[in-house]
Amino acid sequence: MDRVTTGIAGLDDMLQGGFVPNTAILVEGAPGTGKTTFGMQFIHHGIAQCDEPGIILTFEQFPRQYYRDAANFGWDFRRWEAEGKLRIMMTSPEVSQAFFQEAGGQIEQLTREVGARRILVDSISHFERLAADPVHLRQLVYSFINGLKREGLTAVLTRENVALLGEAEGQDESVPFIVDTYILLRYVEMDSAIRKALLVLKMRGSYHDKDIRRFTVTSKGIEVHSKFEGQEGILSGSPRRMAESFIEAFVRR
């Protein structure tokens, strides 16, 4: 099966080579976990290594912020723009939604103009202000994702998770059902330090590694490392060593 490689060291192995083409991937995490870096790396790798032009659809950050942040990793997004391999479009969820519904809308034009194969939507959380009703929100996001797929794009959608550690409460849970792949980025408190964990929770139509892996953001982008050994409760944000939890569960009772 063809795969869309991410260029993120360690992740493509977890995904059996990469994402399934023409699918929607949700990358969710708390502020600063690396969601946008993940998406930028996906776009950069596509242009630099796979000859797959890309689009960044942003609902909050200005293009110059992407140029600056990408440059910190040695990714020259200004050059990709000048060479017609990248387009960064800042707009709002309501307008982008309307563009996808209209034949020949601006996003469609940009996609065809650069021959885009990849898109980063940063972030899908902004759709939440369009609909308070979860059913309506799910329909909006579903229709938006179908618009992306219709254009033949493999889409990374970022989503903010308000909880710095552990589970977020009150967050709409319908979006993970709509997407094909669901990746969680989490902070983990361990040995008096904050580390970062990555987990591929879901990947429709493909086997995937289910380990909870450490990852770091280096000067070259995201690198996914080995799984957390001998720990449990990683997703709670405050894991315990397995021996401690064993003692707690069986010895101190």
Add this chain to the structure above:
Amino acid sequence: MNDVTRRLMTDMDPDLLTFLHSKVTSFVKWDLIRFFHENPHTADTAENIARYAGRNVEMTEAELVELTELGVLVKNQLGSMVVYSLSNDPGIRDLIRRFAEASDDREFRRKAIYHIIRGMR
């Protein structure tokens, strides 16, 4: 201002002087032109553009309408929304680029401010 000052202030690229007199007739227009130069693929409503620019919606909308009439922007009806984006006219885009690049120079900015204020009187 005396004639010498006036002459000094008009000492700039004639295309840019014409652009200033005909299109950049207020500071909000200057901001919006710079915004669309930096975000050439943006297409959005007056309300959202005002938010991006950190400006009042009514004032921004009035200036967007004028910039559309002047051919700098184009307006599209998208369902119930009116959406503004940069004109695709290569001549306008080139003038905007030259204006934005010239605006990096302090002296040019001083002269541009002089012309905008004179035009607003």
